[in-house]
Amino acid sequence: MSDKKYLYKKTAVLTDKSSHYCPGCSHGLVHKMLAEIIEEFGIQKKTIFVAPVGCAVLLYDYIDCDTLEAAHGRAPASATGIKRSNPDNVVIAYQGDGDLLAIGMAETIHAANRGENITVIFINNAIYGMTGGQMAPTTLVGQKTLTTPLGRNPSNEGYPIGACELLNTLTAPYFIERCKVNSSKTAIYTKKVLKKAITNQMNNKGYSFVEILSNCNTNWGMTPLDANKWIDENVEKIFPVKNFRDGDAK
Amino acid sequence: MKDKILMKGNEALAEAAIRGGCRYYFGYPITPQNEVPAYMSKRLPEVGGVFIQAESETASINMVYGACASGARAMTSSSSPGISLMQEGISYIAGSEVPAVIINVMRGGPGLGNISPSQADYLQSVKGGGHGDYNVIIFAPSTVQELADYAYDSFDVAFKYRNPVMILADGVLGQISEGVILPEFKEIKDAPEWALGKGKERNIIRSLFLNPEDRLTTHNIHLQEKYRRIEKEIQYFEEYKCEDAEYLIVAYGTTSRICKSAIDNMRNNGIKIGLFRPISLWPFPYAKLKENAASKETLFVVEMAYNQLEQDVRIGVEGAAPIERLNKLGGSVFNEEEIIDFISNSITLKGNKYVG
Known part of the structure; x- marks a missing residue:
């Protein structure tokens, strides 16, 4: 028995608590990948997460690191306060689309524009999950939500906002990339990108931003498989998956 | 013997805060407190600190939240409209039991108001201001020396109770230049065990407690017990010529200084009048005020605000x-004569013996 080898094991940086995320939701996968990276880098004690308001507010229930629960949209400001006073800690702000692009747009842009040496993880699922499925800044044109019952209509609600495209207009950010995690292949690649975004911070390179196209199958009213397919067929058309900037490549 | 130097209120409080251990300042420009960020931007880098001009007061207070949550001595300053924007953040800071120091150099309101001195943020400050059951410790200095002294001490108070502290000044105190003796630089010990990245155990700083029956209720009871303890331990006030007084003025901050001059003048005319000046506005020194009020003919509440x-x-x-x-409403300051006239007339109308 003792020579049994594990090919796969849950990282110790994840707690044993049952997740409140809906089955099939991308949050759990991204949490796991971040926790694995933190274990691999040996930075559990020095990593400080900033949790958003939204589905990931209970992030600290699952990822076993010091965490500050920020006010809605203010994660980049609070992360700035932590990082500036504790430059040796690894500070990761984890935010959703309402948090990052609606109520927290100013904080998002200005933390990036100052080139804060933090890592921002942006979960873009094109909808407000926690409050039951309202329109997000990234909701697609025509997409039905609780507050766009006939579909998002640009003449009334405008168009989806591209976070990477916006941030890419700024000079200061070091790294900007949009990924997706709707297949094993894309998830494995995204983990590499997350590693890079955290490594950048550890090497004092400055602001790194990773957007992850995620599903919200519950509020999209789809099965997890259909939701993952919808990302390829619809979401990615508006939000192209690619690297926008890599300071290392300069 | 330390030298007394001439300093503007806003600059004196900034220097005193640094001497009290402040190394991080986050703020947004607004009159009449602009000398604070200007001073901090020059001075903090000299002492190994960090100054950031934030994108808004909302961002400022949330930067303070992050820095103080990780054990740093951080502060922000603003004036009335900016303080309104900070109220959500102050509620989070109080709810999460994070220390913080906030300076409000009050100006006239409501709305954009004006940039003149006012005391119209009293209720917003002392009764909460943001959402939920919480209290902010409020100190109201009346001189540049006191402004410096409370800025210096407020970090110790904030960290002792893990609670936000606000210094409630006004445009006069921020802008006036007076002689001040600056306190010595304070030696700051290691960050507290509860702070992010500082503990032996894992630390989570939050204000979300989803189970209302046994979690948020328990948390609120804990907060209230702390507030009752603070009420016992902090009761700051000044009594001026109260011993033989038959009449009493109650005033704080800049207004209290003008009242003192008025009192001296009225006493020369035989009116036995004194001043009770609350310095801690929360906790308010209720018991001491009542003691002073007990034998008085009349109390006169004088404030640059309404009721x-x-x-x-x-x-x-x-x-x-x-x-x-x-x-006195809308951002204007009393003059001594109008206080004397009001009180004298009031006493005359009651047929009092003093005014003929």
């Missing part, structure tokens, strides 16, 4: 003496 301080005076006095009010 704000007076509400606390009425709570404290509990009907023990009649109360009259003198208010």
Whole structure:
């Protein structure tokens, strides 16, 4: 028995608590990948997460690191306060689309524009999950939500906002990339990108931003498989998956 | 013997805060407190600190939240409209039991108001201001020296109780230049065990407690027990010529200084009048006020606001003496004569022996 080898094991940086995320939701996968990276880098004690308001507010229930629960949209400001006073800690702000692009747009842009040496993880699922499925800044044109019952209509609600495209207009950010995690292949690649975004911070390179196209199958009213397919067929058309900037490549 | 130097209120408080251990300042420009960020931007890098001009007051207070949550001595300053924007953040800071120091150099309101001195943020400050059951410790200095002294001490108070502390000044105190003796640089010990990235155990700083029955209720009871302890331990006030007084003025901050001059003048004319000046506005020194009010003919509440301080005076006095009010509205400052006239007329109308 003792020579049994594990090919796969849950990282110790994840707690044993049952997740409140809906089955099939991308949050759990991204949490796991971040926790694995933190274990691999040996930075559990020095990593400080900033949790958003939204589905990931209970992030600290699952990822076993010091965490500050920020006010809605203010994660980049609070992360700035932590990082500036504790430059040796690894500070990761984890935010959703309402948090990052609606109520927290100013904080998002200005933390990036100052080139804060933090890592921002942006979960873009094109909808407000926690409050039951309202329109997000990234909701697609025509997409039905609780507050766009006939579909998002640009003449009334405008168009989806591209976070990477916006941030890419700024000079200061070091790294900007949009990924997706709707297949094993894309998830494995995204983990590499997350590693890079955290490594950048550890090497004092400055602001790194990773957007992850995620599903919200519950509020999209789809099965997890259909939701993952919808990302390829619809979401990615508006939000192209690619690297926008890599300071290392300069 | 330390030298007394001439300093503007806003700069004196900034220097004193640094000497009290402040190394991180986050703020957004607004008159009449602009000398604070200007001073900090020059001075903090000299002492190994960090200054950031934030994108808004909302961002400022949330930067303070992050820095103080990780054990750093951080502060922000603003004036009335900016303080309104910070209220959500102050509620989070209080709810998460994070220390913080906030300076409010009050100006006229409501809305954009003006940039003149005012005391119209009294109720917002002392009664909470943001959402939920919480209290902010409020100190109201009346001189540049006091402004510096409270800025210096407020970090110790904030960290002792893990609670936000606000210094409630006004445009006069921020802008006036007076002689001040600056305190010595304070030696700051290691960050507290509860702070992010500082503990032996894992630390989570939050204000979300989803189970209302046994979690948020328990948390709120814990907060209230802390507030009761603070009420016992912090009761700051000044009594000026109260011993033989038959009449009493209640005023704080800049207004209290003008009242002192008025009192000296009235006493020269035989009116036995004194001043009770609350310095901690929360916790308010109710008991001491009541003690002083007990034997008085009349209490005069004088404030650059309408019926704000007076509400606390009425709570404290509990009907023990009649109360009259003198208010100055819209960001303008009393002059001594109008205070004397108001009080003298009031006494005359009651047929008092002193005024002929």
